[in-house]
Amino acid sequence: MKIQEIKVFVCSPGRNFVTVKVITDEGTYGLGDATVNGREMAVVAYLEEHVAPCLIGRDPQEIEDIWQYLYKGVYWRKGPITMAAIAAIDMALWDIKGKIANLPVYQLLGGKSRKGVTFYAHANGENIDDTLDKAQEHIENGFKAIRLQSAIPGLKVTYGVLGDKKDYFELQGSRPLPPEEEWSTAKYFNSIVELFKKARERFGYDVHFTHDVHSRLTPIEAAKLGKLLEPYNLLFLEDAAIAENQDSYKIVRHHTTTPLAIGETYNTIWDCKDLIQNQLIDYIRVAATHAGGITALKRITDFASVYNVKTAPHGAPDLSPVCFAAHMHLNIWAPNFGIQEFVGFGNEGLNRIFKHKFTVENGMGMMSEAPGLGVEFDEAAAAEYPYKRSYLPVSRLEDGTLWNW
Numbered sequence: 001m002k003i004q005e006i007k008v009f010v011c012s013p014g015r016n017f018v019t020v021k022v023i024t025d026e027g028t029y030g031l032g033d034a035t036v037n038g039r040e041m042a043v044v045a046y047l048e049e050h051v052a053p054c055l056i057g058r059d060p061q062e063i064e065d066i067w068q069y070l071y072k073g074v075y076w077r078k079g080p081i082t083m084a085a086i087a088a089i090d091m092a093l094w095d096i097k098g099k100i101a102n103l104p105v106y107q108l109l110g111g112k113s114r115k116g117v118t119f120y121a122h123a124n125g126e127n128i129d130d131t132l133d134k135a136q137e138h139i140e141n142g143f144k145a146i147r148l149q150s151a152i153p154g155l156k157v158t159y160g161v162l163g164d165k166k167d168y169f170e171l172q173g174s175r176p177l178p179p180e181e182e183w184s185t186a187k188y189f190n191s192i193v194e195l196f197k198k199a200r201e202r203f204g205y206d207v208h209f210t211h212d213v214h215s216r217l218t219p220i221e222a223a224k225l226g227k228l229l230e231p232y233n234l235l236f237l238e239d240a241a242i243a244e245n246q247d248s249y250k251i252v253r254h255h256t257t258t259p260l261a262i263g264e265t266y267n268t269i270w271d272c273k274d275l276i277q278n279q280l281i282d283y284i285r286v287a288a289t290h291a292g293g294i295t296a297l298k299r300i301t302d303f304a305s306v307y308n309v310k311t312a313p314h315g316a317p318d319l320s321p322v323c324f325a326a327h328m329h330l331n332i333w334a335p336n337f338g339i340q341e342f343v344g345f346g347n348e349g350l351n352r353i354f355k356h357k358f359t360v361e362n363g364m365g366m367m368s369e370a371p372g373l374g375v376e377f378d379e380a381a382a383a384e385y386p387y388k389r390s391y392l393p394v395s396r397l398e399d400g401t402l403w404n405w
C-alpha cells in the first residue's frame with residue numbers, strides 16, 4: 001500500500017478549518033485536522049510544499065516512522081505550524097489503519113476503558129445569573145460538569161462569553177485584523193469569586209465546575225485565585241497563568257489545592273514535561289491537532305499517568321470534528337482520562353461538511369463503531385464555505401499595554 005495523494009482543504013463554516021486527506025493507491029483515505037487559528041495558511045503551505053512531496057509513495061501503515069521522519073528527520077523541530085502538520089498526517093494515517101483493520105481507532109489503542117466520555121459543557125453569560133441559568137439548562141440536559149464564564153462588569157468584552165451574539169468575523173468588521181479587547185485583573189477579581197459562590201448556593205456540590213482564566217494572571221495572582229476558590233471545589237482551574245517557564249507553576253501549586261489544568265496551546269511533550277513530572281498540574285489539555293496527533297498524545301498520556309495527571313483535551317470550536325474524533329478515541333481508551341471539553345456539535349455548515357456518528361447521552365459522549373476515526377468529509381460542501389482571513393482578538397491592559405489574550 002502506498003500514499004498516492006495528499007490534499008489540503010481550507011473551509012470556513014463559521015471558523016476556518018484546515019483538513020488533510022491522505023489517499024492511498026488502494027482507494028482508502030484518511031482525514032486529519034491541521035487548523036491553527038489565525039495562522040491557517042502557514043500550515044497549508046507547510047503541508048503542500050514540504051510534507052506532501054516527501055510522503056508520496058510511502059507506506060501509510062508506517063505511522064511511527066512517518067511521525068519520526070517529519071519530527072526528528074527535520075532539522076527544525078517543534079512549533080505550532082510543524083506540529084499541526086505532523087498531527088494532521090498522523091491522524092489521517094491512524095484513520096487509514098483503522099479502515100484497513102475494519103476497527104475503530106480506539107480498538108487499535110487498546111480498547112475501551114469506560115462506557116462513555118464524560119463531557120463538560122460551557123455556560124457563558126452576560127452576568128452571573130445569566131451564566132447560572134445557562135448552567136441550569138446543561139444540568140437539566142444531563143451534564144455533570146460545566147465551565148462557568150461570566151462577563152466582567154466594567155469591561156466591554158470578556159473572552160469566552162461572546163455567546164451567540166457575535167462571531168470573530170463580525171467583531172473584525174470589514175477589516176480582517178485582530179479585534180482588540182481590554183483586560184483588567186482588578187475588575188476580574190471583583191466578580192470571579194462571587195460567580196462560584198452563587199453557583200454553589202444554587203446548585204450545591206454534586207455538579208462539577210471548571211473555569212478558564214485564559215492565562216490572564218501572573219503566577220502569584222493565579223495562586224491567590226486558586227486559594228479564594230477553594231471553598232467552591234472546582235474540578236479544575238484552567239490556564240490560570242502562562243507556564244512558558246514551567247517552574248513558575250510551583251508558585252501557583254504551593255499556594256492552593258484547587259486542581260490545575262493547562263496545555264491547549266502546547267506543541268510537544270517538552271512544553272509540559274516539567275509541569276507533569278513535578279506534579280504541578282492535575283490535568284493536561286493538549287489537543288491532538290496542536291501537539292502532534294494521536295501518536296504524540298498517546299505518549300504524553302502515558303507519561304502523565306505516571307504522575308497522576310489526567311487528560312482533559314481542548315474542545316474549542318476552532319478544532320475540527322476530525323480532531324474531536326481523535327480525542328474521543330484517545331479518551332475512551334486512556335486509563336488516566338479525566339474529562340473532555342464539549343461545545344456541542346457545531347452549526348449547520350460544519351455538520352454538512354463533517355459527518356460523524358458520535359452522540360451525547362446524559363453529558364457523556366458515546367463512540368461510533370465506524371472504522372478509523374469515523375468522520376466523513378464532504379469536499380463539495382466544503383467548497384461552498386471558502387477561507388476567510390480571521391484572527392483571534394488581542395488583549396490590552398487599560399493603559400494600552402499588550403497582555404495575554
Ligand code: EZ4
Binds near residue numbers: 037214264314341392
Ligand atoms: O479561546 O480555542 O478552553 N478553551 C479555550 C478556547 C480558546 C480558543 C482560541 O481559538 O480557551 O475557546
Ligand code: CO
Binds near residue numbers: 212214239
Ligand atoms: Co481554554
